[in-house]
Amino acid sequence: MSAATTSRGPVGNLPAEVTSFVGRRHEMTAVRRMLSTSRLVTLTGAGGVGKTRLGMRVGREMRRAFTDGVWLVELAELRDPDLVAVTVAEALGVREEAVSPDAPGLATFLAGRQALLILDNCEHLVGACADLAETLLRACPDLRILVTSRQALRISGEATLTVQPLSVPEPDAACTPADLPRYESASLLVERATAVLPGFAVTDANCATITALCQALEGMPLAIELAVARLRVLSLQQILERLTDRYRLLTAGARNAPARQQTLRALIDWSWELCSEQERVLWSRLSVFSGGLELDAAEQICADEKLSAEAILDLIASLVDKSVISRIGDGPRARYRMLEVVREYGAARLADAGEQPAIARLHCDWFAELAAYGDAHWASPDQAALMLRLRHEQANLRVALEFSVTEGPPETALRFAADLQNHWFVRGFLSEGRHWLDRALAMPAPRHWTRVKALRVASWIACVQNDRPRAEALLADARSLAARLPPSASPSPESAFIPLVEGNIAMFGGDHARAVPLFEQAQAVFRDMGALSGEMWTLAVLGLARGLSTDDPALGYPDLMACRDLAAANGEVWWRSFALWALSVLRWRAGDTAGAAEAAKESLEVGKLVEDEQFGMGLALEALGWAAGSERRDQHAAQLLGASERVWRAMQASLSSFRSLRDFHEESILEVRGRLGDRAFDAAFRRGAELTTAEAVELALDRAPRTAAAAVPAPRAETPAPPPASDARLADLGLTPREREVIKLIAEGLSNREIAARLVVAQRTAEGHVENILSKLSFTSRAQVAGWLAARRDT
CATH class of the missing domain: 1.10.8 (Helicase, Ruva Protein; domain 3)
Structure with a gap:
């Protein structure tokens, strides 16, 4: 192409790597695949995410495919769009006396050449780069262009890949050096x-x-x-x-x-300078969100006379294009995330503009209303979707709650924390719910039904956490305040919730006879008011209390069936699951072990509709452990009891708060331990406690827990080569027949050259198979492949 390209060695101008290249195996495979089908590929992503290194690495590894070279054109320091073509020509070593350094001249020069052009850092020159790329691709059929930019060129035929940050351990991961x-x-x-x-x-x-x-x-x-x-x-x-x-x-x-x-x-300053004034305003206002955001929230919180709600969608799209924010997940509702460093930058700009207090207030009000909507629509077909959204908004809820308890008013803080009652309870966030309720209740006390509600929700949480004195004190405060409030035209549901919680405190303490009339009192009020959520809760605990209060557990069946049917008719999931669990307990007490296991499994299956539901899962695992113990499936029973214990610990709760359940739990453990012996029981219990949530559910439903391949440590050097694994099991992972052969040869310790000789293929072909295997298994080394195969043999 020029004098600079005639030296021996690879053609092009890629600089040598001065530091090692780490990770990105999936992205490398994806970019190579995209370049095989698209002549223009753009790598987008936030500043500092590694687009340039990835692009250069791809170019370096694909040099053999481009006989006329891989050429890097660095555009970051260029400011004049009219000089883009000139800069490309200079990178190619084009002599001006031979070729005009403009788009048509470059097209003539590159026509018929098989080359890869890497245009690096194009975000501030998108228009000029798009025009040049379109001209070159039309005139040069063998040319490929790889672009790195914070936003795509948006021309016909462009394929894009968003480069994400490197993988990090999960927030709750307990990593070891081997992990x-x-x-x-x-x-x-x-x-x-x-x-x-x-x-x-x-x-x-x-x-x-x-x-x-x-x-x-x-x-x-x-x-x-x-x-x-x-x-x-x-x-x-x-x-x-x-x-x-x-x-x-x-x-x-x-x-x-x-x-x-x-x-x-400086890196974030660069992104700020690329944005329009309206984009900067939105960027700064979006910084009030934590953990992500959705479009409707942004439209309500960030809009004003300077920034209309109608403009928010297009501005978000533009900020996504410029990699300031990114879309995350693939759920039914689009969700956006801003890296923390970008968010902090925007927060500083928001404070400088004097807008932080007003935007924070709007943020608090929005999420308080979301909590109120979720509470009001709990007993509906939207329950699972509402619970999932609240889980996604956990970080935003915390920010908004903090604002509400520090800035007030007290009514907002009390209502906000209490309206999340199902979120705290079902998700198992009991201690967090108690934290926010305590802080809201510590604010200047208003004489209002919102405080009554907060008091009885706090009382219920204290009851579940086995703090009965506090539960009784809080409920007494709620009852006293309710008595002093003036009567209203429509009675508050709290007049029924107070006896409901009082009945629960009695039932948890083992006084079922006292609990039953309290539940009946609450049930009559809820039914008259048409309060479905309260009615279902009351039916569920009333049936359980009736069944536990006599020697005939079947007395509780009608209320539990009524709760199950009412919930099913209204699309409600959680109380339906709870009623089935309660039914399993009563059937177990009645000696119907098979019926108990059937109801508990159905409870678990129904509860799975509410993602990450913890409380009901712990109950169902416990009931299935009792049933397995009654059937003398002792190893299975011990593991289920261990899995249940892990769930309770995670919620900072315990079955000991419910006297009858505690007695049943201890009775089952004594029986199973007596038959297994201490050592075997403790080992099985520990195995159950180490299961993930998904594995525990698989075990409970009598399915074998799946072993996560990525968690298998690499073998030591002295580990002998394992025998071949089942081809059917390998095929399940999307591995081709040839890749299955290669994976076994890797496990034998063969190099790529030795694999090529064994299979009678080119070494490059063998290397390609190894790369595909690593990509499909999400590994970064051959040793991990060998260790994984050995583990599959063992399991």
Whole structure:
């Protein structure tokens, strides 16, 4: 192509890598596949996410496919769109006396050449780059163009891939040193730390800090690089502690990096400058959200006379295009996320504009209304969707609740915390619900039904958490306040909820005879008012109390069946599940073990419709453990009881709060332990407690728990090669017959060259099979493949 391209070796101008390339196996495979079908591929993503490194790595690995070279054109420092073609020509080494350095001249020069052009950092020159790319692709059939940009070019034939941050451990993950290599962010951090401190190593002592750093930096490669550079003067723990001021800490970039990448602040400034004034206003206002947002919330909270609600959708689309925010998940409602570093930047701009208090108030009001809507529509076909939305909004709810209990008014804080009663209870967030209710109740006390509701919800949570004295004191306050409130034209449902909660306190204490008339009193009021949620709750506990209060458990069946049918008729899920669980308890007491197991399994299946439901799951696992014990399936029973115990611990609750259930629990454990012996029982109980939620459900429904392949550690060097695994089991994972052969050869320890010789194929073909296997199994090393295959053999 030019004098610069005639030297021996690969054709092109890609610079040599000066640091190792970590992770991105899935993205590498995806980009290569896209380039095989599309002549223009654009890598989009936030600043610092690694688009340039990925693009250059793809180019480096695909050089053999482009006989006329892979050419990098760096556009970050260019400001004049009229010079884009000139800059490309200069990168290609085109001599002006031979070819005109404009789009037509470049098209003539590249016509008939098989080359890959990498246009790097095009976001501020999108129009000019789009025009040039379209001209070149029309005239040069063998040309491929790979673009990196915070927004796509938006021309015909373009394929786009959004580059996400590196994988990070889940917030509740308890990682060990052996687990960390599974996460790309941790691998990058460790590799760079080793370069700064040659003696650096992952240990049990620093593993948790590394995990927390990866989570705090959100898997952003640039942020990780900048943070690790501080290891010259700070410890990992000090870096983690100082991340509260990221912009000040993360200012230690390499001197040869572009200016915008030498500090995190400069990188975000670059994105800010690319935005229009309205986009900047929306960016700053969106910073009030935490953990993501949905369109309807943004339209209500961020709109005013400067920014109309009708304009929000297009502005969000533009911010997505510019990688300021990203769409996350694939649920029925589009949801958007802003990286924390970008959110903090926007928050600073919002404060500078003096808008923070007003936007925070609107944010609080919006989520308080969402909570009120969820409470009012609990007993409806929308229940599962409402609960899922509240779970997605957990971070926003916390921010809004904090504002409500610090800024008031008290009525808003009390109503907000109490309206989330089902969220606290069903999800198992009992301690968090208690925290917010306590703070709201500590505010200046209004004489209002909202305070009565907050008091009785707090009382109910205290009852479930086995704090009976507090439960009784809170309910007494609720009853006293309700008596002093003036009568209204329409009675408050709290007049029925008070005896309902009082009956629950009695029932949990084992006084079923006292609970029954209280439940009957509440039931009459709820039925007269048409309060479905209260009526279903009352029917469920009334049936349970009736069945536990006599020697004939069947006396409780009619109320439980009525609750189940009423819930089913109204599309309600949770109380239907609870009623089935209660039915399983009464059947078990009546000696109908098979019927008890059937009802408990149905309860579990119905409860699964409410995603991440915890309370009912713990109850169903417990009941199935009792039934299994009665059938002398002792290993199964012990594991189910262990799984149930894990759920209760996670909720910071216990069956000991319900005297009758505690007695049944202890009775079942004594029987099963007596038959198994202490050692076998404890081992099985521990195995059950170590199961994930999904595995526990599989076990409860008599399905074998699935083992997560990615969790299998790599084998040690001395591990012998395992025997072949079942081809049918490997095919289930989407592995082709040839890949199945290769995976077994990897497990034997063969190199790519040896695999190629064994299969009589080219070495490059063998390498391709290995890459595909790693991609399909989400692994980064051959050792992980071997360990995974050995584990599949064992299980």
